[in-house]
Amino acid sequence: MRNTCAPLLALALLSSACASTPRFKDQPVVWRVDDTRDTPPVETREFLVHQYAADIIVLRRLTRALELRGHTAAQDTNALDEVPDSTWFTNRISVRTVTPEEAARGPDVSGPPQLPLVVTHVKSGGTNPGFVAKDATGRKFVIKFDPMESLELQTAASVIINRFFWTLGYSVPSDHLVVFARSDVTIDPKTKAGDSKHAFTAPMLDAILAKAPRLADGTFRASSSELLKGAPKGGFAAEGVRSEDPNDRVPHEHRRELRGLRVFAAWLDHTDMKEDNGLDVYTEDAGRHYLRHFLIDFGETLGGHSAEKDRAEDGYEYAWDWENQTKAAFAFGLWKRPWEDRRPSLWASLGSISTSEFDPALWREAYPYWPFFERDAADDYWAAKIVMRFDRPLLAALVATGQLSDPRAAAFLTNALMIRRQKIGSTYIEAVTPLDDFRIEQGRLCAVDLGTRFDLAHGGVVERIDERGKVLERAAIGQDGRVCLAPLPTGYVALRLRLRRSPGDVRRPMQVHVKDASRVLGIMRIEP
Amino acid sequence: MRVLKIGATVLAILAAMTDARAARAAGPEPAPPPPDQARGWETPPGTTPEEAALAGPQVALMAPRLVLTVTFLPIEGGLRVVSRRIAKGGGDAGEEDDVRTVAILPHLSYLTGFGTTVGIAARLQNLGGHGEEAAVTAGFGGRFAQFVETSFLADRAAGSQTWVESRARYEIRPQEIFRGIGDGTGTAPSPESRFRERRLTVLERAGVTMGEPGRLTKIGGAAIFQSSSFGPKDDDFSADPSIETAYDARALRGFAGGARTVEFQGNLVVDTRDALAATSRGLHAAAYAGVVPALDHYGFGHVGLDVTGYVDLYKKTRVLVLRGAVEGVLGEDGDIPFTQLARLGGPEQLRGYRLDRYRDRESALVSAEYRYPIHHVVAGALFVDAGHVAHDPEALTALSRWRAGAGVGLRIRTTDTTIASLDLAYGDGVQLFFSIFPFDSRAQWNKR
Structure with a gap:
């Protein structure tokens, strides 16, 4: 029955799809953009x-x-x-x-700080105590502690979520846990107390450490975040672009x-x-020289x-x-x-x-x-x-x-x-028509239903519809989530597909644009 | 053979040409596009019906948007300055004095019948490291032509058990309310009138604090000096008549020649509240008994009890606040200045009625307020108050003559500090009270 219908479906597809106006260029899919063009230095954005x-x-x-x-x-x-x-x-x-x-390693290059630590700067901002210190190898780290009543709360989250965001795809600093004793920390004589002209002294360091919880053996557990190479230029704006950065175009x-x-x-x-x-x-x-954009501070x-x-x-x-x-x-x-x-x-x-x-x-x-x-x-x-x-x-x-x-x-x-x-x-x-991983197999458009693949739902059909919503073709979703439509015609074809998970559960349509029954040029998850 | 060789050569050349053409066709890997061109649109989607529908309203709203943007510019500029100053002075340097704070704080309040008062307070907290607080406050407008106050408060001065309170306040009140003495149920009309009062008050209190916050008891004594002079209203804010046109002001004790009194008071405070502002359970009870020796025309006694209980209805978020207060002034009528009588009306003493609407020798007040959460630091309130003034204690029990008011409110507060308060109450008309003041603007002190 299915074989008998296929030519008819292909004919219907041909009749409905040939008129499609090319929406996407016939070019390889872009997996890397150019936003690293040499840029003059930019101003530091203040967070007020x-x-x-x-x-x-x-x-x-x-x-x-x-x-x-x-x-x-x-x-x-x-x-x-x-x-x-x-x-x-x-x-x-x-x-x-x-x-x-790999995920647990995250962005790590050189590992946690090597003791002893030398305080070079006193942390400003934030609620919990901390300071900036240089380790035995000369690398600099922001050292932060847990709230007094919640040992491990923020130090654990700092490192765990740092690795999560790295794995997800974001740029993050190299964060680690570090345990040290008071005797492992000294003060650079040039360190100032906050923004004052006064030297930062050992009693001041003790005052900071007094706000930090200690482990049973009297040592301190802290999170360390290695200072990023380059010049920090402040947080990125939540809207708009940084006008002085030509790479910042979106x-x-x-x-x-x-x-x-x-x-x-x-x-x-x-x-x-x-x-x-x-x-x-x-x-x-x-x-x-250019700006790289990081997420920081996951405590x-x-x-x-x-x-x-x-x-x-x-x-x-x-x-x-x-x-x-x-x-x-x-x-x-x-x-x-x-x-x-x-x-x-x-x-x-x-x-x-x-x-x-x-x-x-x-x-x-x-x-x-x-x-x-x-x-x-x-x-x-x-x-x-x-x-x-x-x-x-x-x-x-x-x-x-x-x-x-x-x-x-x-x-x-x-x-x-x-x-x-x-x-x-x-x-x-x-919430959408969760078809993904589109491929052309023997002239047919195939995809994977991620709802089924991720065991979120099962069953349903993929409907190909015309611009008025009339169903032109139905294809059942396999148990592994795979689904293939009828053979495609040549030329530029824009397919409107929607998932009908159950009779009352119909998802909004998406579009898949195909060229010559051989190349998927692009998709539109939400129709404009 | 030669033909074969030539043929092979031609084929090789053709193959090489084909490879070269193919290589040209494939070319080097295309350069990545700029970030906004990754989509590879041949024909970008045009204007959607939604965008088209919004275009008109968007244009129409451009002007108000511009007005708002311009209006906000100075606000944002001010906030930028504040942020920079705080950032500069902030940090975790670990200096010893980081528990002490110095603050300059604005004060703004509105009270129906009086209008808006603005002021400023300089406050030093934790002076001796044990919660001591010193402040200088000044303001004008609304109830006051001017006021200035200095104060020092400590439950545990210098870490000892010493309870200390020291205040000095000078104020000019150009439009105080007088509506007769009594509960307004007599046959004589009691129109609202206004008078002026200039008052100097000095309070010195000392005592002992026992226990810790959450189970605190304070026992002490105080000397309160008060010097007042009175006259016709001298402010045009209110359309109410001046007191001498509505009443025989000369018959009011103290009005003509002023009143100077020194009250010696004994105080007992029991405080089991779990927090000073965001209270969810506990009790605050204050009892006092005082005597004013007849040093300068006036001599009387003065007693009072004010008890507020907090009942946690649900997870410290819904709280029922129940309050009962009685006050009595003891002595001969002729020995009591009219401003020292017990009073009702206003945001703290019978909401829904103007400040000092009622005055007589005895007063009783009951109040129930239900507080519920809106925001982390904002609570809503529904309340009902009832109270009565009378000449004799027995007359206070005549429930049919009690006055009631009810309303809604908002409280903005941290755990221990009330930052702002708003009450909208209905009783004798609609009354609004609003105050932004990081001190407790309803301290018992202000009552008298």
């Missing part, structure tokens, strides 16, 4: 916390609302709606297998890797999303920000959430908000990273981050399918980098991340 807070709470919120922004698709994706390699993002687990060992709020970052942040409970947790570094590479992830700020609503509401908090004002306390049943984990070394109450769609960063406001289903899908590539052994290896002293805490965290991963997949992959 009060102005930033006023903007994200009121001022910019208001002016943005008056802009009546419509939907804008991500502007830095390639023809397959993926993110090419750039100074912002490097495809790692998204395009290849990353072994647990408004940041329309960068897929920043919009999709919300899904990763939700997964890892990275609520402390703000401009000063990004860093532009002016680097030199083969005689060229308040995995529920750590909630613990530090004593915000039970962290991850559920913005620090100032006009929508939810206005609703709460008029509910007079009768509305039990989702986070009110949230309980801290059994371990002080873990924040209150939730599982049963976690809803990726409802998750909110603490400080409104504009790229997240611009995101669409394609951004979420892109990020979610990367999340789904992390399996349990990989998660366990990444969690192990935090060296949590209680193995039960590590197991709990691994399990929590697996549960949250599954929720992310169900929420975002199953």
